[in-house]
Amino acid sequence: MWRRDRRPTPVAAGARVAWQALAVSSPVDADIVLVGGGGAASLVLAALGRQMRSRVRVAVVDPVHKRGQDRTWAFWGSPGTFLDPLLSASWDEVDVVTPAGRRALRLQPLRYAMLRSAPLYELADRSADAVRITAPAGSVTDDGERVLVADPDGTPLVRANWALDSRPRPPRRAGRTNWLQHFRGWWLESDRPVFDPGRAVLMDFRTPQPARGVSFGYVLPVSDRFALVEYTEFSPARLGDREYDVALRRYCDLLGLNVAAMQVREVEDGVIPMTDGPFESRPSPRVVRLGTAGGATRPSTGFTFSAMARQADRIAREVAAGRPPLPEPPYPARHLWMDAVQLRALDRGLVDGVAFFDRLFDRNPPDRVLRFLDGTTSVTEDLRLMGSSPLLPMMRAAAGDFVDRLRPG
Template structure:
């Protein structure tokens, strides 16, 4: 018999109850936890989800590349076999085979996670988590007031947090997207725009537009910046109105059905993926966000898949590193080059796609290229500026190590 997931709220009745024991507690119930729940559905492990909000509906959109034929296929809103990169000089269409670019809205994933929770008989605790007390054998998840909520053999914590050690470069990917609906066809349904650099460029950073059409009458149109700080006031709406005009869209004839905002860290700061023996961090908190682009979703999928395989084999639910160490270094060098103005951001990305097969670039950004492919990619970047950035990064790392040693 499948037990329905239980909803437990904090309060006097809860405080009188004994602490629930489970195999695995998911602290945070967003995308990372939802993917883990879906992957664990066949396992039969005892699971608890601790989050003050039961995630439902459309609250975000993930766009990512990967190969067709996964469990996500039925959940997708759209997918494209080619994408466009546009600069002032023209439009470049990038064939992605054997990959594809895909869009997943949150509601289907949350629904899948709810079904998995029901199948597992999961306990859902609608409360904010506070401390995680790890004694090396079990972890007690407490509420903000210190009252125990659940005891688990392992805790997977996906709550957003700042890096445990600040980076040498700290940028943000920040954006606003409008879901635009028209009564007549105005979008090219089979044509997605990955990066449109015709937007006005900030004095320090890179901006671009982004178009993901679900149909010829409904699309996500977004303005994104890679830069050190978020915009203020109505600057995102102003930028979006300007980009819509650039696309030839008449906003007077369109309806903004939904608005999406986001801020994602782009930093070489250190996120500790395992702060104690039985606590493991997932998602951005566990280093799954790619510093050079802000992309996170495919790394979260890999983490969830690895956790499920480890659990099935009777091993600890450890997701492994989201990216090879050399990719973290390459990202740090790229961020430094952009931050110090050693390279022009638009020219850098345009050159990367111009001198490499698109599939190789996308696999690099996904963290799945080989060392030989990475060396080829490095050889196509502007060598002198990147060498200066690499030298500066090495000196900064050495200075940081000396500084930390002095304070020990």
């Protein structure tokens, strides 16, 4: 489906340059070094390719040159972006399901979309002449004028004007509430039509609920015979492998899917932090963190992709204008406070998770909820969202959060 260029690529040439440089202990010279080569870095490379008219020297340091399908991103946004040709599927309508019934959400002018990793990695390879150094990064040292990236043994790899570091790392300090979005999904293929490719299931809360947390299933159909079916929890701790498989099989049974008669083509697992702990987005003047490490993960949901895309677009526009590659904060400060209050309310059992999300979608237009979760709603819209939540429990959570913030440390 995705054609590969059979000519020698800049990636291969860059890797040779990098290893030759290592042999003489002389670092590659670059304007920007991307430390980590996954989704955040690929979006930056693609954005630079769209924005730049003059050459920028870019290096990528990662022990693996990312290729193929290793993850799936689902996100909402407006149609008509550069991502459209890369999408596996998109939907104008999604379902939110609770034990009380099914709610169909019409998303226009937004849409819900699925992007698999292979086309994004290939676009990144085509978009920028990046030197790729297939080695693990160790230290990232900012001397005030340039940044030196070395391997774990201290061997210099790259010296650059700026470092964009997307390697996972914990918050600057522990959060007051620390949950995880953790999940397992099966890519199921049937020999007969069993899925409706015209609509996705965004959240299906008919799954058994954990004692402390929220669980739901969802279905992202690519065709009437092929779909990603996933079980997800928002809770403080991961499950064991067998527990994920049991929960996922039960959800498939609930959907009326005979998994024994289908092919499980791929398995996807993941763990994403949901915490009000602050991430250090700029640990030194010339080092910028991207992705989850830079605060792109929404604390209340674990969604990350849209914020990563915004970071990448801003970086490319700044570089094209001759300015430092500095993204804006992924989310407004008021949204992070609202997320902290929501997490606290769920964690302390002040609100029922299923009822909370059901009420949120019931009392607000779908696009307002989705734009809030993306961090793009106005203050007026945020006040309306707050007004639609259970008032007394959320006030108790807000008061507790306020008291905790006054405590030292």
